[in-house]
Amino acid sequence: MQQLIKRLQQLHYVSEEMQQHLESQFTRVVLPKNEFLIEEGKICRHLYFLEQGCLRGFYNLDGKEITHWFGFENDFVTSFHSFITQDPAVENIQLMEGSILWSISKDALNKLVDQHREAERLLRIAYEKYYIRLEGRFVNSQFRTAAERYEKLLTETPEIIERVPLGYIASFLGISQETLSRVRSRL
Structure with missing residues (x-):
């Protein structure tokens, strides 16, 4: 729980009272x-x-899995569209390692936001960060070569090579494993 509190405090001030509510x-x-x-x-x-x-x-597209994002330590994760709209999810989220997570229900989060102005601000900041990542992935996929996308991925998350199978990385980059192998051999 302390890691969660620390991460939230990096985003915005968290009062003692709110920390206690978060813990509960x-x-x-x-x-x-x-x-x-x-x-x-x-x-x-x-x-x-x-x-x-991780x-x-x-x-799932025509029987093929298309990876569109990865989550690592200190990330907030959910199927955002489903979480916000309460419509059925169109995506899957699967653990690639044994994981420890902290979970809060939508109802509990809404109550927290109603009780603490700072919770509303933190939620907004988290959503903004999610949107920025989403836009970055779009720009990456539309305007960068496979090699540029791979280099950017390694720069942002160098540990990914040890933690994520290459097939998932290739899918995330929108290329085949063969193309990824060629890109890797040139770098």
Whole structure:
């Protein structure tokens, strides 16, 4: 829980009173590798803070898994569209390592926001960061070569090579594993 509080304090001031409310509302969740946090077709009712571990978000398209994001320590993760709208998720979120997460339900989060102005600000900042990452992924996929996308990925998350299978990395970059191998051999 201290890692979550520390991360929130990096984003915005968190009062003692709110820290106590956070501790009473978040639940520690320990899940094994390959477990699904959310599956397409189900409603996502929780927002998670990833304390330890690694996960990926992916879509199924014509029987093929398309990875569109990764989550690592200190990330807030959820199927944002489903969490916000309470519509069934169109994505899957799967753990790639055994993980420790902190979970809060949408109802508990809404109560927290109603009780603490700083919680509303923190939530807004978290959503802004999510949007910026989303836009960055779009720009990356549309305007950069495969080699540029790979180099950027390594710059931003150098540990990804040790933690994520190359097939998922290739999918995330929008290229085949063969193309990724050629890109890697040239670098």
